[in-house]
Amino acid sequence: MRIALFGPPGAGKGTQATLLAERHGLCHISTGNILRAAIKAGTPVGLEAKKYIDAGQLVPDEVVRTLAEDAIIAEDCDQYILDGYPRTVQQAEWLNTFLVARNTPLCAVIFFVLPDEVIIDRLSKRRVHKETGENYHLDHKPPPPDIDPSLIIQRPDDQPDAIRKRIQVYKIETQPVEDYYRRQGALVEVDAVGGFEEIAARIEEVLKAHTDTVPC
Numbered sequence: 001m002r003i004a005l006f007g008p009p010g011a012g013k014g015t016q017a018t019l020l021a022e023r024h025g026l027c028h029i030s031t032g033n034i035l036r037a038a039i040k041a042g043t044p045v046g047l048e049a050k051k052y053i054d055a056g057q058l059v060p061d062e063v064v065r066t067l068a069e070d071a072i073i074a075e076d077c078d079q080y081i082l083d084g085y086p087r088t089v090q091q092a093e094w095l096n097t098f099l100v101a102r103n104t105p106l107c108a109v110i111f112f113v114l115p116d117e118v119i120i121d122r123l124s125k126r127r128v129h130k131e132t133g134e135n136y137h138l139d140h141k142p143p144p145p146d147i148d149p150s151l152i153i154q155r156p157d158d159q160p161d162a163i164r165k166r167i168q169v170y171k172i173e174t175q176p177v178e179d180y181y182r183r184q185g186a187l188v189e190v191d192a193v194g195g196f197e198e199i200a201a202r203i204e205e206v207l208k209a210h211t212d213t214v215p216c
């Protein structure tokens, strides 16, 4: 199964991608994680990307395209979850061409639906373990008390100004991708408000209904 997760920042795509990958034995390809690893490693791509990410903007299409296509090839994985890619119509078109050429189309694009207030709450209260990358939420999943507090950080792009910018960028640049996949009949909507297990159960349900009608 090849699926992409699509939706606003803070929708919980990363958490759900991890769960789906475990449950279905899929590779998890996250362009956000690839970019953060490049920043940590101090590569030229990482240094270039950091400026955009910290400002809440999208990294240029060409840069992300190369990273995503290289990851799909390098993972040597026929079955995977794309988490956070594509994020523009241009990326979606390139991905389509790339996958058609490999005869490996996407089976479904899961669209996370949630209101702005929930997005802002999730992003502003998100904290991350600097080393493991584990995500926490100050109210719903606080970092365990035995973890050294200096290891728990707030992502620079989760600062209030960057959050506002990311939501604005999402509406202008990313939301049109919804129509692109709706027209292809690949879009599967999921209500992304609630606890992560509840949302995971909903995803399994909508995915099953979709794959029952569109085998993949």
Ligand code: AMP
Pocket (backbone or CB within 6 Å): 009, 031, 032, 033, 035, 052, 053, 056, 057, 058, 059, 060, 061, 064, 083, 084, 085, 086, 087, 088, 091, 157, 166
């Ligand atoms: P994420 O962890 O998916 O929220 O991604 C973090 C940041 O990485 C985003 O706010 C963008 O700046 C950048 N990024 C990740 N994926 C993409 C993409 N497909 N296109 C452009 N920028 C991306």
